Amino acid sequence: MVAKSQQNSKPQNRKQISGNKSSSHGSASKKPKFVNDKPSKSHGLGTVGKPFKSKVEKSEAKKEPITKREHRLQAKELAEARKKKRKRHYDLEHELAHLWEKMRVRNITKEDRSKWVSKALENMKGKIPEIAGSHVSSRVLQTCVKHCTDAEREAVFEELKPHFLTLACNTYAVHLVKKMLDNASKKQLAGFISSLHGHVASLLRHMVGSLVVEHAYHLANAAQKQTLLLELYSVELQLFKDLVSMKESRLVDVISKLDIKKASVSRHMTSVIQPILEKGIVDHSIIHRVLMEYFTIADKTSAADVIQHLSSSLLVRMIHTKDGSRIGVLCIKHGSAKERKKIIKGMKGHVNKIAHEQYAVMVLVSIISVVDDTKLIRKIIINELEKDLKELILDKNGRRVVLQLLRPNCSRYFSPDDLASLNLSIPSLCNKSESGVDRAEEKADRDMGETEGEEVDGGEVSAEGSEAVDGGKKDPLIRRHELLVDSGLAEKLVDVCVNNAGEILRSNFGREVMYEVAMGGADGVLQSKLGEKLSGLYEAIASLAAEPKSEDAAAGDEHVLENFHSSRTIRKLILDCPAFALTLWTTALEGKSKLWAQGHSCKIVQAFLESTDSKVREISRVELQSLIDEGLLKIPGTKQSADKS
Structure with a gap:
C-alpha cells in the first residue's frame, strides 16, 4: 500500500514537473527550456494556431531547392536593378543596343539602315x-555618324562641340571623336582644330587625349598642322598665332623673324x-616633329638628356x-657608347620588322x-637578318641594309632624302669631342667586357650637314669587312644568290643586290x-642563260636573257665584270x-662589243662581226665613234 501511494503521488507528465519547477524558482519559468535556442516569431514553441516544427523541419524549410537557371535569373534581375539605379539612361542604352544590331548587319539595304540610324539619332537627341562615354552608346554613335546624312552629322557635331575636350579624354568616347573627324567636312575639321587651341600640350600628356591630337594632326592641312605645332613652341606663339605665316615652317625661321628669345622657347619646349x-607617349608623329624642331635649338645638355631618355625601348x-627615323639616326650618331648599346639591344626581336619598313630601315643603315x-x-x-x-x-x-654594306651611300639605291637623313646632325652636339666622362665610361665597359670593342665617336660633323658624319675611329672598310665577311653574312648572301x-x-629590287654581289662590292670587299x-x-647565271629559248613562257618564267629586269642586269655585268662576261660567252x-x-x-649581245676589256671583245669579235655583216646586229654608237677616232 505504501508503494502504491508513492506511485500515485508522482506527477503524471512533464508539464507538471515544469509547473513545479516554475513555482519553486519564480521568474525562471519565463526562460525557455533550451537556453541556446532563440525564440522565433513564426515558429516559436507553443504558438497558438501553428503546428509544432522540429529542428529537421526547420532546416528543410530554410534550404528551399533552387535550380541553376533560377539562380542565374535572380542574379540577372539583381544586376539589372543595380544598373538602372546607377545609370540614368539605362533603358535608352538598352533600346539603342537593339537598334545597333539591326543597323550594322552587312546585307541590309541602304534605306533600312538609314531608317534605323535616323530612329537611333532621334532617340538620342539632346542626350548625346x-x-x-558609354561603351555601348559610343559604338552606336560611331555607326550612326558613319552612315547618317550630312544634315544629321552636322546636328551631332553641333551637339557635341562644347564637349569635345571632355570626350577626347574618355576611353570610349575617343573612338567616337576620331570617327567624327574621319567623316567631318573641311569646315567641321577646322572648327574642331580651333577648339583644341590652348589645350594641345595638356592633351598630348594624356594617354587617351593624345590619340585625338594625333588623329587631327594627320588629317589637317599644312596651315592647320603648323597651328597645332606653334602651341608647343612658346607661350607667345600660342597667344599670337596669327603672327606666323606659312613661309616660316621651321622653328629656327620663326624665332629669327619674330625675334623671340631662343632660351625662353627652349625652356617652354622642355616643360612640354x-x-x-x-x-x-612617343608613338605620335606630331611629337616626333616637335622633337626634331627641339633638337635645332636645344643646348648641348638638353639635347644629350633627350637622347639619353630615348636610348631605352x-x-x-x-x-x-x-x-621618328631621323631622330633615331641622330641618337645613333650623337649617342654615347652605352646609349648606342641600349638602342641596339632594344631592337632585339624586331630587326626583321624594322628592316622591312620604309623609314625605320634607315636607322639600321645608320647603325x-x-x-x-x-x-x-x-x-x-x-x-636576325x-x-x-x-x-x-x-x-x-x-x-637597302645589304646594299649599304656592299656599296655605302650609293645614290642609285638611296634617294636624296635618304642620304640627307643620314647626314643630319644636332647643331649643339655636332662638334662634340671626347669628354673625360665618356672615355672613363668606355674604359670601364671594356674592362668589364661589355662594349666588345666599341669606341667613342671622334668624327667631325659638317656644320651644314653636307657630309656624312664619321662613325668613329675604326676605318670604314675594316668595319664593313667585319660586318659583311667576318660575320659570314657575305657567304650566305652568295649562297642565296x-x-x-x-x-x-x-626581281625589280633583288637584281640590284645580285649585281653588287657579283661585282664583289665596293673596294672589292668580297673578292679576297x-x-x-x-x-x-x-656559272649559275650562265647556266640559266644557256637554257633553251621558250616561245610560250609566262611573264614570271621568261628566259633570263629576255626578261626586262634580268636582261639589263646581265648586260651591266658584261660591261663591268670581264670575268662574268667570259663565263657567260663560253657557257651560253x-x-x-x-x-x-x-x-x-639583243642588248646583251651588243654589250660584248661595248666592253672596255680587250679579252671580252676579242673572244666574241669573229662571231658578232658576221651578224653585223648580215644586218642582224647593229654596231653601238659608242663603238662606231671609237673606231672612227
Missing part, C-alpha cells in the same frame, strides 16, 4: 553628350616634352615615321655605318675571301648569238 617622355616605337661595336651588331642585327635573307633581298626596303639566281635576277664563290655565281652564247640577236637579249 551624356551617353557618348619632359612629361611626355616620362609617360612614354622608347626609340624602337618612334622610328616608323619619317621624323652599320656609324657604330664601331661590330661584335654587338653581328650578335643582334646580323644574326640572316634568318630571312632571301625575303630581305627581294624587299624594296630590306635590300646562287640557289635563287633566276628569281632574284627577274669569296673569289671561288663568286665564280660559282657566274658562243655559237648561239644569232638566236639572241633580237628583242631584249
Whole structure:
C-alpha cells in the first residue's frame, strides 16, 4: 500500500514537473527550456494556431531547392536593378543596343539602315553628350555618324562641340571623336582644330587625349598642322598665332623673324616634352616633329638628356615615321657608347620588322655605318637578318641594309632624302669631342667586357650637314669587312644568290643586290675571301642563260636573257665584270648569238662589243662581226665613234 501511494503521488507528465519547477524558482519559468535556442516569431514553441516544427523541419524549410537557371535569373534581375539605379539612361542604352544590331548587319539595304540610324539619332537627341562615354552608346554613335546624312552629322557635331575636350579624354568616347573627324567636312575639321587651341600640350600628356591630337594632326592641312605645332613652341606663339605665316615652317625661321628669345622657347619646349617622355607617349608623329624642331635649338645638355631618355625601348616605337627615323639616326650618331648599346639591344626581336619598313630601315643603315661595336651588331642585327635573307633581298626596303654594306651611300639605291637623313646632325652636339666622362665610361665597359670593342665617336660633323658624319675611329672598310665577311653574312648572301639566281635576277629590287654581289662590292670587299664563290655565281647565271629559248613562257618564267629586269642586269655585268662576261660567252652564247640577236637579249649581245676589256671583245669579235655583216646586229654608237677616232 505504501508503494502504491508513492506511485500515485508522482506527477503524471512533464508539464507538471515544469509547473513545479516554475513555482519553486519564480521568474525562471519565463526562460525557455533550451537556453541556446532563440525564440522565433513564426515558429516559436507553443504558438497558438501553428503546428509544432522540429529542428529537421526547420532546416528543410530554410534550404528551399533552387535550380541553376533560377539562380542565374535572380542574379540577372539583381544586376539589372543595380544598373538602372546607377545609370540614368539605362533603358535608352538598352533600346539603342537593339537598334545597333539591326543597323550594322552587312546585307541590309541602304534605306533600312538609314531608317534605323535616323530612329537611333532621334532617340538620342539632346542626350548625346551624356551617353557618348558609354561603351555601348559610343559604338552606336560611331555607326550612326558613319552612315547618317550630312544634315544629321552636322546636328551631332553641333551637339557635341562644347564637349569635345571632355570626350577626347574618355576611353570610349575617343573612338567616337576620331570617327567624327574621319567623316567631318573641311569646315567641321577646322572648327574642331580651333577648339583644341590652348589645350594641345595638356592633351598630348594624356594617354587617351593624345590619340585625338594625333588623329587631327594627320588629317589637317599644312596651315592647320603648323597651328597645332606653334602651341608647343612658346607661350607667345600660342597667344599670337596669327603672327606666323606659312613661309616660316621651321622653328629656327620663326624665332629669327619674330625675334623671340631662343632660351625662353627652349625652356617652354622642355616643360612640354619632359612629361611626355616620362609617360612614354612617343608613338605620335606630331611629337616626333616637335622633337626634331627641339633638337635645332636645344643646348648641348638638353639635347644629350633627350637622347639619353630615348636610348631605352622608347626609340624602337618612334622610328616608323619619317621624323621618328631621323631622330633615331641622330641618337645613333650623337649617342654615347652605352646609349648606342641600349638602342641596339632594344631592337632585339624586331630587326626583321624594322628592316622591312620604309623609314625605320634607315636607322639600321645608320647603325652599320656609324657604330664601331661590330661584335654587338653581328650578335643582334646580323644574326636576325640572316634568318630571312632571301625575303630581305627581294624587299624594296630590306635590300637597302645589304646594299649599304656592299656599296655605302650609293645614290642609285638611296634617294636624296635618304642620304640627307643620314647626314643630319644636332647643331649643339655636332662638334662634340671626347669628354673625360665618356672615355672613363668606355674604359670601364671594356674592362668589364661589355662594349666588345666599341669606341667613342671622334668624327667631325659638317656644320651644314653636307657630309656624312664619321662613325668613329675604326676605318670604314675594316668595319664593313667585319660586318659583311667576318660575320659570314657575305657567304650566305652568295649562297642565296646562287640557289635563287633566276628569281632574284627577274626581281625589280633583288637584281640590284645580285649585281653588287657579283661585282664583289665596293673596294672589292668580297673578292679576297669569296673569289671561288663568286665564280660559282657566274656559272649559275650562265647556266640559266644557256637554257633553251621558250616561245610560250609566262611573264614570271621568261628566259633570263629576255626578261626586262634580268636582261639589263646581265648586260651591266658584261660591261663591268670581264670575268662574268667570259663565263657567260663560253657557257651560253658562243655559237648561239644569232638566236639572241633580237628583242631584249639583243642588248646583251651588243654589250660584248661595248666592253672596255680587250679579252671580252676579242673572244666574241669573229662571231658578232658576221651578224653585223648580215644586218642582224647593229654596231653601238659608242663603238662606231671609237673606231672612227
